[in-house]
Amino acid sequence: MITLQDVEVLFGIPIDGEEIVGTTALEWACENMLGVVTNGVVLQGQRIQIKRILQKVDKGLPDGAAEVAVNQYARCYILALLGDTIFTDKSGDRVLMMWLQILGDLRNPPRYSWGSACLTWLYRELCRAIKRGTS
Template identity: 30%
Template sequence: MWRPKTHTFVLLVGEVTMPLENVAHIFDLPIYGEPVNGWTDSSSVFLQSQSITIFGHELEVSSFSMSYIKLGWLRRIRDPEPLDTKESTRRYVRCQIFYLLGSTLFTDKLNAYAHAKYLPLLRDFERIHTYSWRSACLAHLYKALCHASRYDTKEMDGPLNLLFVWAWERIPCITPVPR
């Protein structure tokens, strides 16, 4: 059982939680640095300008909805990107990082969209590594677990792969048995 007030799992052996060190062990993300936050505008003008600046492409009209960008559109612009110049390589890496943010660290229920609020953080290529991605990922997981613990919730989002690996490593009774 997840206890939202303390952000801990209540088990028969006591309470356990996932500390930042485990996120470091599993995802190898930086903890020290600037907070992962920022201002975002959900207007199509903001999304188009950010998309052109960061990815070098305009968003398709059906690709954004209420500040979310389809990961399928991101794959379509990332895969044919020629890696012949420094700027095209940076665009490719930005696409890949944004894709990982939406598909691994800050997932939604469908694993199909990424929130546009992370776009400004990718704008300055030299600063991407300076953000505290580890604490943001753990906070997102805690928020998802708190939401999932409500009685009326039927689905869960968040970095579930992080939760599964942590549980398999730390809770031996649920670890898969090797054959």
């Protein structure tokens, strides 16, 4: 059985702090917080394509970029990282927009228990994976 201490050691993420909770109704956040214009392909339900986020990161930042652009770039990078490592799921190419609201204040972020969220997510996805017909 994987424990909270295992997650802390393997990923090096904190297990103490505030719980991560939130809503998944964040369509408005794509353009405002990420600077990514969405459509039916980029955003399906409450999940955004990681590939589309990485395209924004690959462009890099121009010299003298405004603070808004720097924050959008940082959020894209962190969201892609979360979707590819800590909160992966069977979709393989999308990340849940729920994580974006936690990245709202990049200057003074609250200390979250990322390890607890990671372990919870792992067990949730394992329960989904064992259902008949799941690929």
